[in-house]
Amino acid sequence: MNDNIIWVEVARLPIAKMQDVLLARFIGRDEATKMDFSPAVLTRLVTAISEITRNVVQHAGASGVLKIGQIIEEGQYRLRIIVSDQGKGIDHPERFLEDGKAGTLGSGLPGTRRLVDQFHIESAPGTGTTVTMEFRKTEVTT
């Protein structure tokens, strides 16, 4: 992702328990509502936050942090969500982005990637995982 952009952090939340997943959803929805995102995008955003933060609670083996911020680039606003943890991490994260075959529901990371406008994952065994997601304001607010 381009580093020459303005990043304004608007919320930060530790992720350790399932209630934090709910809080993360609530805060994400709240911030996106402030930015006037459409209800359809709100649903996608909340679902994406749920998927990623739930991964931290259930699989990382360590607590994580959710950061929500606004990206201002060339007068355009985007909502960036960063979920990072110092947990187990995963080897070759790109493998987890492939769509599931028959019998799987293809959710998790591939499903989340489809929900967001931009998706980036960095992970390695023992060093934790950082997922960055972005939402653009492209849809008409209803």
Next chain:
Amino acid sequence: MRWSNQNPLRERADCPSSASQVFLTGWRGLGARVWSLAKIGKSASSREAIVWASRLNEEKDFLLSMVRGMEAEFLTTGRGLMDLARQLSDIQKECQSLTDLTLGQTQDAAVQFAFQLLKKSEDLVLASYDQYDHVFTTFAELQHRLTQLANQHRDLMRVLLPLNFITTSVRIEASRHPQEVQEVFFTLAATVNQTVKDVRVTLERQFEELAASQQMVEKLVAQVSTSIEQHRKTVSGTLANNRSQLRALSQELFRASAGACGLSQFNQAVTRHIHGIILAQQCQDITRQKIEHVGEAMDEMRTHLDHPNSPDAETHQFIFQAAQIQLRQTQNVFDELNCAADSLKSGIHSLRTDAGAAADASVKVGGTLLDANIAGECKAGIGKILTIIQETVQTTNDIITAFKPLQARFLNCTHEATVLANDVRHAALNAQVFAIHAADGATLEVLAGNMRMISDETMLQVNQLGSALQATADMVSNLRQRLKDFQELSYIEQEVLAEESALSQKMLSELEGAIPILMQRIAQQQEAFAQSVEGALVKVQFPVTVAEANSRAIGFFKDVVTWGGEGVSDSQTETGALQKIERLKSKYTMASERHTHATALQPASASASQPLIELFGEPVQPSNVEILVLTSTQKAETADHAIDFNLSERPITASTASITATKSSASSDLGDNVELF
């Protein structure tokens, strides 16, 4: 090489070709003409020349008629094939829609959405379990603290116990003093006794109430614990069931999608075959111009044969050489046409095979049955989890309510114990002050001092008890606040999930409704397509026409060559004939060729009423038709240059191999002057 040496008149009489009745009808007219010439005394050679001239004319008409017929067939069949291509395109779109719906690759795919909703609902349930766990932990801590508080209560009562003996001693000692002193200390002793009694009674009452509240909470916590176990089982069962159902639905959808993909692949193959058939039929466009040139040469030959003063030897030599050239050219044309006919036959066979396979596949796709209960049960499962969420939210509310009086009791205990301890202390201080002022009150001073010490100890104990009570009250307060926060969050989540659940149910219902209709429609369209294929192919006569015309035209030119060769000796060279051949060749220059192309193109571009041909879903505008025709003629031009002219080195058969795309050395002999031959 086997050329016929028979007289064409005799040969034609028993011609086995089923070429046409027109040919036989023409023979009757020709016979009458020969008979009339014989009657006016023409030579046999002249009579034969006239017959050949007539036959040249007929064969030219036949060839041109064949080309026109092929062109008409191309347009008719082409329209049919284009309709097929359009039908296929529609089916492909439907297959794509089915794949999109079933594979759930879109952002808002129903199955994905339902599954994610389930997980979000599960999050809320799991988070509520976290809260309950916290309640249990807090309650366990509370019970521990209540035990400690009971001990502290007993300690306090133990501290207060000596006050009764001291007040009695104070009264005994005061009775030795004057009346006014007695009254003061009696009053003080009574106040202290009353206060101690109040403390004991009040604290006992408070602790009893506290114990009652604790029992209520304990009962509620036990109920929550039981219901949580039940919820865990229900939620875990429902989630497992819904996951399993969604997975089954997903697999059904995947199968439907795989069927659609298979069908799509068959249809892609069918589309390629249609394309191949059209391309093969377009060969008529490429060969038309060549046939027209052959026709012009045949006119030239006929002119020589019709000339009354033409010497026999020269005519024979001209006809011999010109016919050789036409034979080669016709052979090349039919090589191309035969190749196209083979390609066409092969394409038609493949088209029928793959269209049949596609129809079979479509029956399987149409026959894929979605279990209508799956989506319905998924919806019910989501509803069940939402109900559990409602219950957990309600339970949280009950816990908050139950802990409220407990918190109040702790605070009341603290307050009342402190007030009473202060009262004891005040009484003790007063006793001390009065003892100092009383005459001979040393004993009273000692007793009042003891009372003061006990009151201080009481105050200390009460403070400690108060702190413990306050801490416990704070603990309960924190728990209640935490539960309230969670409850607030739960309400919001519950509302959002209810909305999403309604949306998910709508999406699943639409999916349930849309897919069978789509699959049924695909099956019907594919069936209609299979019928259309037969309708379109039944009109294709190209291979039969080419086979018949090939035999007839090649046979004819061989006959002409044979007849022309009969009057030519190896040593004899007729200068006039050679000049005419050169003149004939010179007519087919590149410039002449381009002129012919331009003339041929004019009707195509000018004719707005001609039906436009759409190639695989792309409507071809008139300009594109021109391009198409131009491309074809350019191909013809290129192919003409590449034709092998060395007749002696090449066997001529009715059906020869495909054209070799290399320019022979013999062609260079004719130079740029000869474009076609």
